[in-house]
Amino acid sequence: MKELKTKIAPRPRGRPRSERARQEILEAAYKLLRDKGFNAVGSHEIAQTAGVSSATLYRWWKSKEEILFDACFERMKPILAIPETGSGLTPLRRYVLRAAEFLVSEEGAVMARVFTGIHEDKRLRQAFLERYVEHRRQIQRRIIEDAIASCELKSTTDPELLIDVLTGPLFFRWLQGHAPLDKGFAKSILDSVIPAFRPH
Amino acid sequence: MKELKTKIAPRPRGRPRSERARQEILEAAYKLLRDKGFNAVGSHEIAQTAGVSSATLYRWWKSKEEILFDACFERMKPILAIPETGSGLTPLRRYVLRAAEFLVSEEGAVMARVFTGIHEDKRLRQAFLERYVEHRRQIQRRIIEDAIASCELKSTTDPELLIDVLTGPLFFRWLQGHAPLDKGFAKSILDSVIPAFRPH
DNA sequence: GTAGAAACGAAACTTTAGGTTTCGTATGTC
DNA sequence: GACATACGAAACCTAAAGTTTCGTTTCTAC
Incomplete structure (x- = not known):
């Protein structure tokens, strides 16, 4: 019963993650992926295009591959629905x-x-x-x-x-x-x- | 007519390419490819396993990918025949x-x-x-x-x-x-x- | 047999790129 | 206002692809 709250508002403490940064990163990653291919995209390049620090990338994703993977699915979501x-x-x-x-x-x-x-x-x-x-x-x-x-x-x-x-x-x-x-x-x-x- | 000889014995001057080194390289590349995967194979690792200098690799192949590609087909040749x-x-x-x-x-x-x-x-x-x-x-x-x-x-x-x-x-x-x-x-x-x- | 041409091994080197660390600042909750 | 966490900036670390140098070896030509 004491965990009921977590279902409704499990908002963690501290500064919340920037949704804007997340979208910019995935969008930048998708565009670079489209224009240059999977292997040719650089992680710093993604950060720069998204107007974000490299550190922010690796705070939320384990690797460049994971970013590109998520970027792809973020884009496909409406198409596949x-x-x-x-x-x-x-x-x-x-x-x-x-x-x-x-x-x-x-x-x-x-x-x-x-x-x-x-x-x-x-x-x-x-x-x-x-x-x-x-x-x-x-x-x-x-x-x-x-x-x-x-x-x-x-x-x-x-x-x-x-x-x-x-x-x-x-x-x-x-x-x-x-x-x-x-x-x-x-x-x-x-x-x-x-x-x-x-x-x- | 003066090029007729090239058809029979177009042997270039200088020291000939080592066929042994070629085979060792492709064999080492295949084994590493099999054991570690495409991306995980290092070029220096191929050279070392084959008992060959790194320079020799890039004298005959343009990239690591090309070596792995050739290594694969060298191995498949008898199977596909x-x-x-x-x-x-x-x-x-x-x-x-x-x-x-x-x-x-x-x-x-x-x-x-x-x-x-x-x-x-x-x-x-x-x-x-x-x-x-x-x-x-x-x-x-x-x-x-x-x-x-x-x-x-x-x-x-x-x-x-x-x-x-x-x-x-x-x-x-x-x-x-x-x-x-x-x-x-x-x-x-x-x-x-x-x-x-x-x-x- | 000697000169020239090209491949070889060893190893240092350059460059690029993925990922990390530090730190001062910004943005949220209690 | 205290605390917790995310953020940007930039320096940093490390690994790996590919190159260069050079002394040595193996071949052809004469």
């Missing part, structure tokens, strides 16, 4: 087309840099799975399960498999870049894969 | 199963590190496409075209699409690691995708 509507196969098709659109956008390119940049950092990879991948898959799972329930997909459909077969090829071209990733490609995937999961 | 035999759908199924096997192997894990490690280096990405991707796709293209010719696949099959739909999901799990990449998964992909490309 688009709600899913409709029923049957329509939302599934729309989801894949939107995913393709996102991956080729500027934000998608930045995310590719972050994705490859953090690949060897176990903690950040885990965070990526939790904060991005798992959330996205959850949406797709729900869509697919709905379509199964309405008999637009076979009752034996494995949602995990279908997600990977639909999204994997997009991811493949996104990172490897052996061929263009456009809406035509996304449609081709849908048109060839979905029939294999439909009841006859 | 396995010939393809058989006709019909068998070689296609076998290819996908072997690809899955390779990706989860130690060598596959090392290659993932190299792949992500060089992502922002334009020259090395291009080299990766030419030295690895294009070669692998060529093999798959031939297999698929054979299967089309023998009417085991629809005549309208787009080889590029089929390659991406079969391999993309493997690649997806390989790099993103949201779910295990094993033979069972590879079989599931084959069993669900191939029927969609078969003539009825």
